[in-house]
Every structure is written in C-alpha cells, then in structure tokens.
Amino acid sequence: MITKPVITPAANPQVPKPVGNYRWRIVALLFFATVVNYVDRTVLSFTIIDDNFKRDMLGLSANQPLTEAAVAEFKVQMGYVDGAFKLMYALGFILIGWLIDRIGTKKGYSIGIFLWSLAGIGTAFVGSLMGLRFMRGLLGLGEASNFPAAIKTVAEWFPKKERSLANGIFNAGTNIGVILTALTIPFLTLAYGWRASFLITGVLGAFLLIFWWVLYSKPEENKHLSKEELTYINSDASEEQAQEKIPWIKMLSYRQTWALMVGKFLADPIWWFYLFWLPDFFNTNEALDQKLDLKTVGIPFLVIYLVSDVGSIFFGWLSTKFMQMGWSLNKARKTTMLICALCVVPTFFASLTNNIYIAIALIALAASAHQGWSANLYTFGSDLFPKSMVASATGIGGMAGAIGGTLFGIITGIVVAYVGYLPLFIFASVAYLLALGIIQLILPRLEPIKKSEIA
Structure with a gap:
C-alpha cells in the first residue's frame, strides 16, 4: 500500500505566508490626523x-x-474669507508638497500640523474680517500638508x-472630522461662545x-x-522609479500631471462648497419646509457624512476589487470614477425640493460619491509618478483644486447672497462627468511616466 505524503500548510507553496498588518496601523494614524485636520477646517x-459671530465680524454691537x-x-x-x-x-x-519630498x-507634515494648529488657536482671538482672513489663510497654508503627506505615506x-x-480609509477621516464638528461646535458655541470653539x-x-x-517612521526604519x-510592501518596487527626481516645474510637461489637475480643479470646489456652505444652506434656503439652526443642524450632518464615509471606503474597495479580478489599473480606476460621477447628477434637485429629508439624502449621495472619486483620484499620484515625487504630484493636483475652490468660493458668496443656491447645485451635478471626460481626452490610458520621459 502506497501512503500519500502529508503536505503541511508550511510546505504547500499554494498557501501564502502571513505578512503582518502593521501597515494598517499607519493608515489608522493617517485617519486620526485627517479627522483633526477637518475638525479645524x-x-x-x-x-x-x-x-453673535456675524455681529462681531461686521463690527456691530x-x-x-x-x-x-x-x-x-x-x-x-465669507466668500472672500x-x-x-x-x-x-x-x-x-x-x-x-515640495518640502515633504x-x-x-x-518633518514636513509636522511643520504643517504646527501651522494649522497655530492658526486654529489664533482665530479665537480675531476681532475683524481682516484678522479672520489672515488666520484662515495661515490655516490653509498648514492644512495643505495633510494630503501630500498622507498620499506619500x-x-x-x-x-x-x-x-x-x-x-479610502484615511480619507474617510474627513467625514468623521465634519461629523464631530457638527455634533460639538454648535454646543460649544451656544454654551461658551464662538471663540471657545476655535480655541478648543x-x-x-x-x-x-x-x-x-x-x-x-518610514517602513525601512520601523522596528515593529x-x-x-x-x-x-516593496513587492512592486521594481515597477517604480523610486529614486528618480523630477523638478516640479517640469512635471507640468506631462499628461499625467494635467489629468490629475483637471480631476482636482473641477471636483474639489464642490466638496468645499458642501463643507463651508451647507450649514447656511439648511439655515436660509427658502425652498426648504424646515430650517436648521445651531440646535438642530448636527443630526443631518451626521447622516450626510456617515454616508460619505461609506462611499470613501466602498469606492476605494471597489477599485481594488476590480484590479483583483484582473482589470487593468486604467479600467478599474476610470470605471469606479464614472460610477461616482453618475451618482452626483441628481444633486441639483436638492436646491429645488421643499422636503428637507430628500435634500439631505441627495447631498449625502453626492458627498459619498465625491469621497469615492477622491479616493481613486488620490491614487493617481502614486499610480503615475515615482515614489520620490508623490508628494509633489499630489501637491500640484491639490493646488489646482484649491485654485478652482478659490474662484468658486468667491463666486459662491455673491451668488448665494443675491441669486440663491440653484446655479451652484447645477454646476455640482455635472462637474464630475465633465472632469472625467477631460481626463479621458488627456490620458486615454492611465500609465506611469516612463523612465525615458524623465531624462
């Protein structure tokens, strides 16, 4: 009788050896950092x-x-601020972004955290619109470190x-930050005044x-x-030109850079529009049958940004799942982003409906889709550029988004004051499809910069 040899899991080449999960602790740290970033923002x-804040900023008694x-x-x-x-x-x-690289x-992220924390505390002591603009500018300078640092990490x-x-996981911290802000800041403001909210x-x-x-610490330096x-972690390092250095000004000559910039320029202003103006939308929009104030605004934001968290993680997972199914990086990323863009289209109706629950649901869906869009767009930096330039690439993309947000933010204050919210929600509905169409024209295939193009 022939006895078959017993194959233990250790001897079976088909059984993968556990590699550990310490890297997910680093994601948890990035998640916490992003939460704090968005609370202060x-x-x-x-x-x-x-x-009381309105009177103080307008110089009224x-x-x-x-x-x-x-x-x-x-x-x-406030549009100017x-x-x-x-x-x-x-x-x-x-x-x-340049400094981090x-x-x-x-060290680079530490400098950013210090600057935005200083600005957050300093805002508690401003007494004029000029002072508020200065502190918000300093806050923006410091907070810009979050995503270049996180994407590079x-x-x-x-x-x-x-x-x-x-x-997708660390980006979900943006939503938790907004939720915590929505649940605590109204209480702090009503109980202790708006200055205490900024100080705390x-x-x-x-x-x-x-x-x-x-x-x-970097993986190579981590003792745990x-x-x-x-x-x-370094399993695909051979596919990346990890040591190549590209001057950031030269990066503007690459199609990959412009694809990232377009995606940020058109989509980021919408997200910032939600972040900054939604409390006022629910507080003053004439179409709504209910108005929200500091006592009632928290719960709707809890719903909107919990749903956003689900979108951030789900659409990040979906793109990964497509790649595990054998899809190319190009197909996986763009298909996921198309689904996100389509989910945003109904958003314009939020400014027309008089039912606050329908408005909340539509904005929650749009915010969720935006976070899914962002989770995939953020990977452009690490998908298309050498590791040594990821922070700079993310910085350039973020700059494009911030420029779009600056223009849109200034216009928003004027439009909201004299026209209303409808034109802004219409643009929000189509911005993502427009961005994806332009990305496809610029970069029909998502592929890294070739070594021959860097020289």
Missing part, C-alpha cells in the same frame, strides 16, 4: 450661522439687529494594489503633533515591522 462653517442687507454683506465677505483659505491652501500644496514626510507603506483602499479645536493639533512625531511585511 470646518469649525467656521458652523460658526457662520451664529448671530450686541443689541444691533441683523438686517437683510447686513446678512447679504456677511455672506459676500473662504477664498483666502483656499488661495493659501493652493500655495501650501506647492510649498509643503525634500526633508521627508515626518501610503505610497511608502503599501503596494499599488492596496493603495486605493488605504486612501485648535489645541487638538498639538496632541496630533505629539502622536505623529512619536509613532511615525516584520521582514515579510516589508518585502510585501
């Missing part, structure tokens, strides 16, 4: 519906009435096939800075990372 969005003319002027001025944030955000993407993710810690999911949230950045400095996981 969105405090103002809820503060602008506080009457506590007992002076807020006339329609004063409210209209306030909205116009929002524009100051985004203008410096655009500049910050270039400066800090030169001095490393750990993902490129350093993950192989290509896992990057869209990793990006600004201090969060100091704790983040400590966590980041203590916990982060197994050799197997490090090998897995």
Whole structure:
C-alpha cells in the first residue's frame, strides 16, 4: 500500500505566508490626523450661522439687529474669507508638497500640523474680517500638508494594489472630522461662545503633533515591522522609479500631471462648497419646509457624512476589487470614477425640493460619491509618478483644486447672497462627468511616466 505524503500548510507553496498588518496601523494614524485636520477646517462653517459671530465680524454691537442687507454683506465677505483659505491652501500644496519630498514626510507634515494648529488657536482671538482672513489663510497654508503627506505615506507603506483602499480609509477621516464638528461646535458655541470653539479645536493639533512625531517612521526604519511585511510592501518596487527626481516645474510637461489637475480643479470646489456652505444652506434656503439652526443642524450632518464615509471606503474597495479580478489599473480606476460621477447628477434637485429629508439624502449621495472619486483620484499620484515625487504630484493636483475652490468660493458668496443656491447645485451635478471626460481626452490610458520621459 502506497501512503500519500502529508503536505503541511508550511510546505504547500499554494498557501501564502502571513505578512503582518502593521501597515494598517499607519493608515489608522493617517485617519486620526485627517479627522483633526477637518475638525479645524470646518469649525467656521458652523460658526457662520451664529448671530453673535456675524455681529462681531461686521463690527456691530450686541443689541444691533441683523438686517437683510447686513446678512447679504456677511455672506459676500465669507466668500472672500473662504477664498483666502483656499488661495493659501493652493500655495501650501506647492510649498509643503515640495518640502515633504525634500526633508521627508515626518518633518514636513509636522511643520504643517504646527501651522494649522497655530492658526486654529489664533482665530479665537480675531476681532475683524481682516484678522479672520489672515488666520484662515495661515490655516490653509498648514492644512495643505495633510494630503501630500498622507498620499506619500501610503505610497511608502503599501503596494499599488492596496493603495486605493488605504486612501479610502484615511480619507474617510474627513467625514468623521465634519461629523464631530457638527455634533460639538454648535454646543460649544451656544454654551461658551464662538471663540471657545476655535480655541478648543485648535489645541487638538498639538496632541496630533505629539502622536505623529512619536509613532511615525518610514517602513525601512520601523522596528515593529516584520521582514515579510516589508518585502510585501516593496513587492512592486521594481515597477517604480523610486529614486528618480523630477523638478516640479517640469512635471507640468506631462499628461499625467494635467489629468490629475483637471480631476482636482473641477471636483474639489464642490466638496468645499458642501463643507463651508451647507450649514447656511439648511439655515436660509427658502425652498426648504424646515430650517436648521445651531440646535438642530448636527443630526443631518451626521447622516450626510456617515454616508460619505461609506462611499470613501466602498469606492476605494471597489477599485481594488476590480484590479483583483484582473482589470487593468486604467479600467478599474476610470470605471469606479464614472460610477461616482453618475451618482452626483441628481444633486441639483436638492436646491429645488421643499422636503428637507430628500435634500439631505441627495447631498449625502453626492458627498459619498465625491469621497469615492477622491479616493481613486488620490491614487493617481502614486499610480503615475515615482515614489520620490508623490508628494509633489499630489501637491500640484491639490493646488489646482484649491485654485478652482478659490474662484468658486468667491463666486459662491455673491451668488448665494443675491441669486440663491440653484446655479451652484447645477454646476455640482455635472462637474464630475465633465472632469472625467477631460481626463479621458488627456490620458486615454492611465500609465506611469516612463523612465525615458524623465531624462
């Protein structure tokens, strides 16, 4: 009788050896950082519906009435304030993206965290629109570090096939940040005043800075990372020109750069429109049968941004799943982005319906699709560029988005004050399809910059 040999799992080449999961702890750190980033960013969005804040910024005394003319002027001025944030955000993407690639993710991101925390705390002490514009500009400069640092970190810690999911997870922190802001800032503002809201949230950045400095290191320098996981992280390193250096100005000569810039220029302003103006939309839009104030605004935002979190992770997973099924990177990314763009189309009806629940549902779907779009667009930096230039590529793309946001933000204040929200929601409905169409024209196939093109 012939006895068949017993094959143990260790001897069976078909059984993959566990590689560890420390890299997902790094994603958790990025998620926490992004939460704090968005808490500090969105405090103002809820503060602008506080009457005391309006009076302070307009230079009115506590007992002076807020006339329609004063409210209209306030909205116009908030458009300029929002524009100051985004203008410096655009500049910050270039400066800090470049800095991160030169001095490393750990040091570069630390500088960004310090700047935005300083601005957050400083806003608690402003007493004029000029001071508010200055602090929001400084906030934008510092906060621009978040995504270049996070995308570069993902490129350093993950192989290509896992990057869209990793990006989707940390990007979900944007929504949690907005949710926490929506649930806490109205309470803090009503109980302690708007200045306390900025002071308390600004201090969060100091704790983040400590966590980041203590916990982060590159994979090759991390003592807790197994050799197997490090090998897995670098499994497709041979496909990337990791050591190539491209001056950021030269990157404008590549189609890949322009594809990333278009996707950000047209889509990012919509997301910022939601972040900054939704509290005012629910507070003042005449079409709605219910109006929300500081006491009631929290729950709708909880719904909208929880759904957004689902979209960020789901569409990041979907793109990864398509690639695991054997789809090309080009097909997986663009198909997922097309689905996201189509989900946004019905959004215009949110400004027409008088049913607040329908408006919330439509905006939640649109915000979810935007986060899915962003999770895939963020991977362009690591899909198309060498690792050593991921932060700069992301910075250039972010700059384009911030420029679009600056222009859209200034226009929004004027349109909201004198026309209403409908034109803005119509543009939001078609922006993603327009962006994807232009990306397809510029870059019919998503493929990395060739080594011969760099020389």
